[in-house]
Amino acid sequence: MSCSMQVATPPSRLPPNSNYHNRESQQHRKQTISLLQKCRNVNQIAPIHANIIKNGLEQDHFIVFELLRVCSKCDAIDYALKIFRRTQEPNVYLYTALVDGLVLSGSYFHGINVYVQMTENFIVPDDFVINSVLKACGLELDLRMGKEIHAQALKLELCTNRQVKLKLIEFYGKCGEFEDMMRVFDGMPERDVVAITVMMSAYFDCGLIDRACDVFDLVKGKDTVCWTSMIDGLVRNGKMNKALEYFRQMQREGVRANEFTVVCVLSACAQLGSLELGKWIHSYVKKYDIEVNHFVGSALINMYSRCGSIEEAERVLEGVKEKEDSTYNSIIVGFALNGKSAEAVKMFQRMINEGIRPTNISFVGVLNACSHGGLVDVGFEIFHRMQIDYCIEPQVEHYGCIVDLLGRAGRVDEAHNFIQNMKVNPDHIIWGSLLSACKVHQNYELGERVAQILLNQGPCDTGTHILISNFYSSWGKWEDALQVRAKLKKNCVQKEPGCSLIEVNNEIHEFLLGDIRHPQKKEIYRKLEEMDQKVRLNGYCPQVDVVSQDIMDQEKEWALAIHSEKLATLRIVKNLRVCDDCHMMIKLVSKITRRKIVMRDRNRFHHFENGSCSCGDYW
């Protein structure tokens, strides 16, 4: 990023304005300012701006100040820059407003440059502008510049200011300079909750969970923001259960949650598949009148979708007043996840009808739905419209959806051709998708070539290795399958152990393969055996070929019988993908027991009912 900002050289004198002091014009200025403050988008600003120019108020710093702020708020930073350039002798207020606006629009580097220009124009910085530029330095991770500004602030004796100290802590924390961060903190008179919150978040950014917890314990009188920051940090670092523990503790201590808090907690629920707690949070939102803004709305939709309650997700959608692209994206992805491809496409259409411009994420969601639902023509149509109507250059994810679309439909050679004509390099996910299609459609000749490409491409993730190994075993090539497994072991890439979760009475029960830890294990295994007998009477035969190791069939049956998802039924969350055998068995169990069973695996949802599954046996 470069700094294209040029500050106009101001003329030596301002044009005299005879009306400047009369009462009428004072009133007019006040009116203009309050009009500006009410603007919600850039189209509303332009006519007011025209009026300002007509009335000769263009150089009025108070007016310009409001203009800059409202432009930033309306995401019109270019407009703000134009106005700033036309302003003669901008003062420190105007520079601050511009730096703030640039930071808000993500142009941190540019913001820092504007500050530098200000000092070059001999304008003395005050605490406010120091604050703004330190924010920019922290976000830009510009350690050198931030230190220089720290030095300037010391010289100007602005470092006694609490806000400046807080921003210094934030800046050093974001840059990972924890010693300097602590030094500033130690110079504060008391243990400031806000300062500790900032430090916690910096530690979490670096994955230093224990240090974050240590400073959290220092705080007396933790407020909502502090608790939220803690919960958010734990969620961001994958500690979902711990985050929920802290949320419960927060409730016990009588600290009220806000919009931020519920978004974080809902994200934890979504990732754990904890529907009961998720519902509880939803009722909390209603009870305490927490505004269902688009963040909260998306979080609720996401939680319900990922917990398999897509109908509830739809209900939430209708209740979101100001739907944004993210709101629609959440529900589209939710439909795709739950095997409702046609609904995903319909929702995508509705989004467009309601004047919301689909983003690249919307396209990933809807194309994913098309591939899972076998909607080949619709998928292609959307893929083309994305480029022509919306000028979105396809990313590797979009290409991946199309490869998947063709591959799943059995058109593996076309998919292969498509890969060779893409404008981007195929990644291991795209090749993996093709390999998976080759496996399902038993095109071993092409599959073998793809497997070789993947193996030669250098390191790839565990999932890909497992896929290659499974491809070889389904082909009966145990030797090759074992070799891939061996390579996986040698590279110290461990297969994540299969694990399934089920929530009963607000408690999360966890099952690993062949798990014997559960207190009710006797009853559970007895039931499992009973089920096993029943489904065998219904024609179930263990699909021993899904077990990749080349072991005796009898042993394989046992290995399958204890796959963890069979141990927990009804509403199951599994960390890996479900295997063919478990899928078959659960279908039958749903028929025999007449129960709906919902299972989420790593990729999608399976709604089992009366012997069939929403995925159409295709996942």
Next chain:
DNA sequence: CTAGGGTTAG
């Protein structure tokens, strides 16, 4: 005479 900043940031 009339202007600014909260700490989490999904």
